[in-house]
Amino acid sequence: MGGRFLLLFVVVSLVAGCGKKGPLLYPDMLVPAAVSGLTASQSGSSVKLAFVLPDKDLAGRSLRDLAGVSIFKRVESSLQQPDCPACTDDFHLFRKLYLDLPDAAQVYGNKVVLLDSETPRDTAYSYYVVPFARDNSVGPSSAPVRVRVTRSPLPPVLQVLPAPTEIKLEFVALAPEEGTLVGYNVYRGAKGELMPYLPLNKEPLAETVYVDSGLERKMVYRYVVRAVVRMPWGGIAESVASNEEEGALKEEE
Numbered sequence: 307m308g309g310r311f312l313l314l315f316v317v318v319s320l321v322a323g324c325g326k327k328g329p330l331l332y333p334d335m336l337v338p339a340a341v342s343g344l345t346a347s348q349s350g351s352s353v354k355l356a357f358v359l360p361d362k363d364l365a366g367r368s369l370r371d372l373a374g375v376s377i378f379k380r381v382e383s384s385l386q387q388p389d390c391p392a393c394t395d396d397f398h399l400f401r402k403l404y405l406d407l408p409d410a411a412q413v414y415g416n417k418v419v420l421l422d423s424e425t426p427r428d429t430a431y432s433y434y435v436v437p438f439a440r441d442n443s444v445g446p447s448s449a450p451v452r453v454r455v456t457r458s459p460l461p462p463v464l465q466v467l468p469a470p471t472e473i474k475l476e477f478v479a480l481a482p483e484e485g486t487l488v489g490y491n492v493y494r495g496a497k498g499e500l501m502p503y504l505p506l507n508k509e510p511l512a513e514t515v516y517v518d519s520g521l522e523r524k525m526v527y528r529y530v531v532r533a534v535v536r537m538p539w540g541g542i543a544e545s546v547a548s549n550e551e552e553g554a555l556k557e558e559e
Contacts, residue, residue, distance in 0.1 A: 338445035340436040346433050346453040348543035349532070350445035353422040353453055354503065357435055359405075360445065360513060362456050366417075371440045374404040378447075379422070384432040385454055385539070392450065394434060412503045418502040425455045457483065459535040462490060462514075465476045466529055466553040467504040472519040473553045478516075479545070485535040491544060492516050497526040497552065510534040526554045 333349050339360040346355050355377070363369050378440040382388055400422065403411055411420035425431060432452045437445040441497035462479035475492060489510025506518070521527065530547040 313445075327367045336363055337443045338369055338439055339364055340446045341375060341435045341437055341448050342434070343449050344435055344448045346431070346451045347541065348453060348458070348537075349421065350457050350458050350544065350546040351425065351427065351455070353425045353431060353433075353455060354419065354438075355433060356417065356419045359416045360419060360437055364429065364445070365490075369439075372405065372498050373438055374402065374441045376438060376444075377403065377432050378434045378436070379402045380450075382432065382434040382452075385428065385430050385456075388430075388432070388452075388530065390458075391432070391494055392547065394447070394450065397432070397434065397450075400433070408452045411416070413535075414504060421503065427455055427457065430454045447518070454537070454539055454541060456537065457485075459533050459543055461545045462531045462548045464523050464529060464531050464548040464551050468550040468553045468556045470556050472517050473521060473527065473529075473555065475516040475518065475529060475531065477514050477516075479533045479547060482533070485537040485543070487538050489544065490514070490516075490533040491508060491534055492518075493527045493532070493547070495520065497528055499535065500511070501530065501547075508520070523555050523556055526552055528552050 316351040340360050341357040342358060343358060344355055344357040359367055377400045378394065378397040380397045403409060403418070405413070411418055430452060432450045434447050434448045434450040459482045460480045462475045462477040464475060467474040467476065475488065481487065489512050491505035491510060492507055493501050493505050528550055530550050532547055535543050535545070
């Protein structure tokens with residue numbers, strides 16, 4: 307009787323223990339996953355970088371200790387495609403960005419946007435991004451992205467027409483000297499604040515009129531517009547900003 311009870315106890319204990327154990331996690335899986343959606347495009351005479359921060363580690367668990375990202379850059383001697391696009395030996399650290407002190411970058415939820423102004427014309431640049439945690443562990447690097455900086459497209463001319471419930475923007479632009487016009491990006495900022503790096507529109511506007519609504523009364527807004535051009539080499543470039551115009555909702559008559 308005593309022997310059978312002991313055997314039953316051992317079996318039950320083993321079954322219970324097996325059901326509670328989780329998968330074995332190796333230390334190299336407990337680092338941030340790679341950033342996603344990395345893009346680089348010409349904006350005026352600068353390069354605009356954008357990417358989405360990871361929210362999980364490589365094991366698929368929620369990520370709570372992401373501290374920032376390191377951004378690496380390569381300046382290329384030729385506008386043509388490099389001999390080894392995926393090679394990273396000749397990159398240098400361009401910026402170490404801490405999320406609690408994003409410096410000149412702008413953060414929109416999990417999306418980070420920043421400008422690289424150290425980009426002389428008629429040069430190609432490549433970038434990749436590496437996330438790091440508070441314990442200084444680093445995640446995998448993103449795939450490199452490449453952009454050319456050439457002559458900036460011509461800027462539009464902007465006019466702002468306030469009304470009691472909306473602000474209407476009208477703009478015109480000359481045909482680009484090279485490439486094909488794709489549309490326009492509209493940027494809005496509050497007076498006294500930096501102009502956002504992300505436009506109001508999700509896709510370039512085909513029309514030369516934009517109506518901005520849902521605005522706060524007695525708030526002064528600043529607007530600029532940039533032309534968006536597909537360059538002969540296939541990349542997208544924004545013009546320099548148009549003239550900046552201010553507008554506020556008119557009082558009801």
